[in-house]
Amino acid sequence: MGVAGMRILRWMCGHTRPDKIRNECIRDKTGVTPIAEKMREAQLKWFGHVQKRPLEALVRRCESLVSRHVKRGRGRPIKTWNETIRKDMMYVDINEIMTKDRGQ
Incomplete structure (x- = not known):
């Protein structure tokens, strides 16, 4: 692109x-x-939106899903959404609380 x-x-x-x-x-x-x-920017906005949801919401429950009984293939581990968000927050120098604030 x-x-x-x-x-x-x-x-x-x-x-x-x-x-x-x-x-x-x-x-x-x-x-x-x-x-x-x-x-x-769009990923961090979506992360803030998801974090505002209650813990019982489907998107919040899917956040913590881990496939424990599936054998991982060879090569590099798959990059997770949480890893991407953490790196983006470090790059922009913000924390989780700031992602929830839509005014910024």
Whole structure:
């Protein structure tokens, strides 16, 4: 998504790859934020929404599900949603309480 998006932004500005203009300059010129930041923002908003729900709610119960009796395959362990959220919170330097506050 990032490559295709940058290609469209370059086309909008009238530049091509051989012009060797950095992606940050193109984004500044068009006023577009990187897609990774928007995805991180949306995930943290959803996390705050889920945390507001009572512990009996289905989404909160699914949060703690662990498949204990399933043999894991070879290779790297699967990245969980909680791991992703924790890394995003560290990146943005916020805590769980701040994700619940919609005003920020």
